[in-house]
Amino acid sequence: METVTIREDIITYLDDLVDSLFARNYFHTEQAAQAYVSSIYDFIEFQLTSFPPKNTPPEIKQLGLYYVVFRKSQRTSWYIFFEKKDNRYLVTFITNNHMEIAAYL
Numbered sequence: 001m002e003t004v005t006i007r008e009d010i011i012t013y014l015d016d017l018v019d020s021l022f023a024r025n026y027f028h029t030e031q032a033a034q035a036y037v038s039s040i041y042d043f044i045e046f047q048l049t050s051f052p053p054k055n056t057p058p059e060i061k062q063l064g065l066y067y068v069v070f071r072k073s074q075r076t077s078w079y080i081f082f083e084k085k086d087n088r089y090l091v092t093f094i095t096n097n098h099m100e101i102a103a104y105l
Contacts (some may be wrong), residue, residue, distance in 0.1 A: 002049040006091040008043060013094065014016065040078060043070045044091055056081060060104050064092040067105070072096075079105060 018033045022032040027033040053066035064081030071077045079102065095101055 002087045002089060004045060004046060004048055004089045004091065010091055020092065036072075040070065040094075043078075044080060048082070053082075053084065057104050060068060060101060063101075069105075071101055091095075 012025040014037050015099045018030065021027055021033040021036065022030045027036065036056050047070075053068055056067050058064055058065060065083055067079050069077050069079055077097045079081060079095050079097070080091060083090045083092055
């Protein structure tokens with residue numbers, strides 16, 4: 001059975017993302033922002049291991065050896081980077097297509 005662990009700094013980032021999305025008026029309620037971030041957590045917990053991993057380009061390999069793409073909407077895709085050994089996954093970084101680093105993918 002696969003186990004997925006999320007680094008503490010990634011958990012902090014996602015928790016802060018709720019406040020950031022709400023403060024920037026991406027969502028009209030804090031609950032909607034929380035639901036959005038919860039869907040990212042759900043993807044990581046329940047679907048990450050079922051997606052075929054892509055090799056991270058050498059220029060950004062420090063983020064994690066592998067990544068998967070979670071297409072959240074027509075405008076936003078999330079890139080979830082991780083390390084994998086046997087049936088253990090460690091999520092090491094997360095970003096989306098609106099960030100400069102996405103140009104490497």
